[in-house]
Amino acid sequence: MNSKNDYKRILTVQDISCVGQCSLTVALPILSACGVETGVIPSAVLSTHTAGFKGYTFRDLTSDMPAILEHWIREGIKFDGMYTGYLGSETQVDYCIEIAEKTLGEGALLVVDPAMADNGVLYKGFDSDFVQAMKKLVAKADIVLPNLTEACFLTGNDYRETYDIGYIRKVCADLIALGAKKVVLTGVGFEEGFTGVFVSDKTNEYYYKHEKLPGGCHGTGDVYASAFSGALMRGKTVEEAAKIAADYTVLCIKNTAGDASHWYGVKFEPVLGKLIAML
Numbered sequence: 433m434n435s436k437n438d439y440k441r442i443l444t445v446q447d448i449s450c451v452g453q454c455s456l457t458v459a460l461p462i463l464s465a466c467g468v469e470t471g472v473i474p475s476a477v478l479s480t481h482t483a484g485f486k487g488y489t490f491r492d493l494t495s496d497m498p499a500i501l502e503h504w505i506r507e508g509i510k511f512d513g514m515y516t517g518y519l520g521s522e523t524q525v526d527y528c529i530e531i532a533e534k535t536l537g538e539g540a541l542l543v544v545d546p547a548m549a550d551n552g553v554l555y556k557g558f559d560s561d562f563v564q565a566m567k568k569l570v571a572k573a574d575i576v577l578p579n580l581t582e583a584c585f586l587t588g589n590d591y592r593e594t595y596d597i598g599y600i601r602k603v604c605a606d607l608i609a610l611g612a613k614k615v616v617l618t619g620v621g622f623e624e625g626f627t628g629v630f631v632s633d634k635t636n637e638y639y640y641k642h643e644k645l646p647g648g649c650h651g652t653g654d655v656y657a658s659a660f661s662g663a664l665m666r667g668k669t670v671e672e673a674a675k676i677a678a679d680y681t682v683l684c685i686k687n688t689a690g691d692a693s694h695w696y697g698v699k700f701e702p703v704l705g706k707l708i709a710m711l
């Protein structure tokens with residue numbers, strides 16, 4: 433049983449893609465499995481995610497956000513952490529900054545996953561104005577959790593498929609220069625067959641290497657960020673949480689590999705027990 437002090441409450445702000453195993457339909461079950469109370473602000477409702485389905489619906493919920501915040505302020509609602517994912521507009525990014533300022537209690541952590549790009553390109557619907565807005569949220573982050581593509585858009589570095597540690601250090605230093613206190617950069621691989629996560633701040637760095645499975649899987653960034661945030665709320669260090677989230681994401685990909693009909697997401701649910709066992 434958790435004592436009062438280690439039962440934490442996190443807020444996550446991201447969209448609901450009704451089908452597609454990403455964003456809130458991934459974050460809520462994973463955070464709950466981690467034993468963390470989770471409040472949500474849905475940033476938008478989409479019939480599916482935008483990566484591969486055609487003709488999806490998109491209802492922007494930006495205008496609901498100030499009223500939700502005002503109500504929470506009246507009720508004195510506070511969180512021990514906040515984790516932002518896919519946001520539907522630049523205004524939402526600004527609201528997230530205000531929500532963090534007004535609802536995060538003493539010592540609470542802001543985790544920013546700047547979910548907006550992969551494989552060298554921005555997701556559909558995002559442009560350079562959105563990237564500029566996201567930089568302001570990243571500046572407030574205790575931990576920013578980008579993939580290499582997002583890190584390059586945020587810092588103006590060229591996106592590369594192959595690189596050395598000097599390039600990775602430069603990208604991370606540029607993210608720290610934006611204002612983020614710590615960087616957890618995902619999908620960093622220096623050798624054939626391996627990828628990993630590179631964690632750094634102004635003074636320390638840590639690299640966790642793991643196997644790279646063939647073929648990309650949609651939704652792994654959200655699985656990673658959710659497991660990371662859950663582990664962090666359970667008192668793990670950033671480095672421990674980065675490793676646990678990587679190991680869990682690999683298990684999820686292995687559990688999905690070989691099922692071509694499941695191209696749209698990862699089968700993360702059957703291996704939730706293994707995540708719980710890692711905490």
Ligand code: PXL
Pocket residue numbers: 447449454455478480481482483518547555651653654
């Ligand atoms: O997994 C990130 C994500 C979240 N939400 C929506 C998306 C994507 C990626 O494409 O389309 C709606």
